[in-house]
Amino acid sequence: MPGRLVGKTVDAKNRTAFCVTLSTREQHIRREKATSNICSNQSLMALRSCIYMCLMGPAGMQKVADTSRRAAGAAKEIISSHLKNAHGMKILSSVNFNEFSILYSQENERRIEKLQASALSQNVLLGLKNTAPAKSGFKGALSLAFTERFKKSDADKLDKIFGELIV
Numbered sequence: 001m002p003g004r005l006v007g008k009t010v011d012a013k014n015r016t017a018f019c020v021t022l023s024t025r026e027q028h029i030r031r032e033k034a035t036s037n038i039c040s041n042q043s044l045m046a047l048r049s050c051i052y053m054c055l056m057g058p059a060g061m062q063k064v065a066d067t068s069r070r071a072a073g074a075a076k077e078i079i080s081s082h083l084k085n086a087h088g089m090k091i092l093s094s095v096n097f098n099e100f101s102i103l104y105s106q107e108n109e110r111r112i113e114k115l116q117a118s119a120l121s122q123n124v125l126l127g128l129k130n131t132a133p134a135k136s137g138f139k140g141a142l143s144l145a146f147t148e149r150f151k152k153s154d155a156d157k158l159d160k161i162f163g164e165l166i167v
Contacts, residue, residue, distance in 0.1 A: 064148045068098035071150035075158055076100055082162035089166070092133075092141065099145040101130070103138035111165060112142055118161050124154070126161070 011017040053061060076091060079102065083089050088105030104112050112129065119126035127145070132138035 065097075067148040068146055068150075071146040071148070072096060072098045072100060072144075074155055075144065075146055075150070078155060078159050079162055082159075082166040086166050088138075090138075092136070098147065099143060101141040101143045102127075103132050103136055103141050106139040109140060112140070115142075115161060115165050118165060119157075122157050122161070124157055124161070 007019045009017050009019060056064065076096075080091055083091060083102070086108075088108045089111075090103050092101040092103050094100075102112075116126045116129075127142045130141045130143055132141045
């Protein structure tokens with residue numbers, strides 16, 4: 001039954017409570033038979049983004065953007081200090097907002113994988129591996145993005161991770 005479903009439950013104080021659950025069209029149909037579930041999902045994400053932006057307002061969105069930009073800058077400085085003596089690795093020098101990429105050679109692919117594994121063991125998702133731009137002369141690129149949730153403790157973790165594996 002597509003649309004909104006209402007469930008009945010009991011809250012922590014044993015009072016009857018109702019919960020509205022949004023059911024996207026065709027979510028109960030097998031994947032190969034569904035035709036428009038992707039449209040429903042995109043609409044839900046657009047609605048969520050709209051609500052977030054309305055709640056934040058122009059000043060809040062500006063603050064989030066500034067904080068994200070500063071976080072990326074701080075992370076870029078930390079990582080740059082570790083990569084200055086690393087052969088076959090460098091930060092892609094381009095204008096960035098809240099993200100940047102570390103270019104690496106074929107010889108450093110294993111090192112990048114170790115960096116990612118070390119970060120993951122500390123609950124840090126250290127970017128996504130991509131193909132490096134053809135004209136760069138590098139094999140791959142590790143793309144990192146930063147949000148307003150990046151804190152001093154996260155910067156310390158990055159410093160430790162890169163300090164241990166980039167010598």
